[in-house]
Amino acid sequence: MTGAAPARRTRRHDPHRRDRLIDAALAVIAEHGVAGTTHREIARAADVPLGSMTYHFDGLDDILAEAFTRHTESIARVFDERLTAARTRDEAVEAVVTLVADDLLSPGHDLILTVELYVAAARNPRLKAVTQAWMQRSRDALVRHFDPTTAREVDALIEGLTLHSALSTDPMTPAQIRHAIERYLR
């Protein structure tokens, strides 16, 4: 006896299960942190039996790597597109401001995921690679409009502004973000 019969679903044939599991993993990380992310928690979030985790992934590290890869790539893509579209330096500055103030700090965007990635990457080589690929990509995008030194510095500034806002009870307003970036770039 395993307890009350668990609502016998007959959910065979679930083609995008792997994808759904990766999304569920991101949701769990955002809610409970990497430390609170377990096979069981992800399975519960995706409404899938525990045994399914072993089948689709090689282990927890595997899931984390796939989840964070998806997360960073979706950010990097937007970053790339906006900066590629910019034609002048002023447009590039505007693109950066918009990205940070409107996208990274928008309520729907789970800023905490980024910090979680950083910490996890400190001790997980695979996640470190994910982090670095991402940093490289955003710096490459910046270098198209700014000299390498400026690109690196503004990259760090963006990091600090978002992190600061993510953790403060009194987050910076979009106007303050704009002021800080423009002060640096104009």
Place this chain on the structure above:
Amino acid sequence: MTGAAPARRTRRHDPHRRDRLIDAALAVIAEHGVAGTTHREIARAADVPLGSMTYHFDGLDDILAEAFTRHTESIARVFDERLTAARTRDEAVEAVVTLVADDLLSPGHDLILTVELYVAAARNPRLKAVTQAWMQRSRDALVRHFDPTTAREVDALIEGLTLHSALSTDPMTPAQIRHAIERYLR
């Protein structure tokens, strides 16, 4: 039988044990992360029996809070002193540069502890209070020499610079740090 007799120390009467445990906790956090920090790991690091943890602390949260409080206060103290000693704005800029380039980024300084604190604080109210007290204190120190907007912005910049350096395989040099800060403040 518990296994090989564990080197019968007679270590009774250990007056600063609590202090040593807090230091050991910081060492364990730096090495294994908050997620890998357990009573047993700290006890091992301090060479103390497991039972001692229960006696000296109310739980793991209690230890973490005390450890991070010690960590942030030791940084804040230096920050305060240096900025209080500065008499002119130029001296204040110099103090900030030195703090970041020489202290925060020095090899002995465990930068990763800061990031660990941030992540842990996101889900632990007590640690959130520790983080905010620290941020407030460093901003107060900056406000003695810079206007509030500048103080807040440079605070974020420092955050980004140190974080960036902590995670990159190609960390910024002290000269690059100096360049970034001076560009912003002069």
Place this chain on the structure above:
DNA sequence: ATTACATGTGTACGCTCGTACGCATGAGCA
């Protein structure tokens, strides 16, 4: 010297975890 109590120590309990693995099942192909 006796006592009281703060401190130190060892161990046990119940829990959750990652992972392995045997069995079930149904989709796609011959």
Place this chain on the structure above:
DNA sequence: TGCTCATGCGTACGAGCGTACACATGTAAT
């Protein structure tokens, strides 16, 4: 139709965890 195997499912196992708690011991007050 019948076969086959990728996929799905349930459960079990051993390990490590936080915590509680009974007992030991040394200090300091009387």
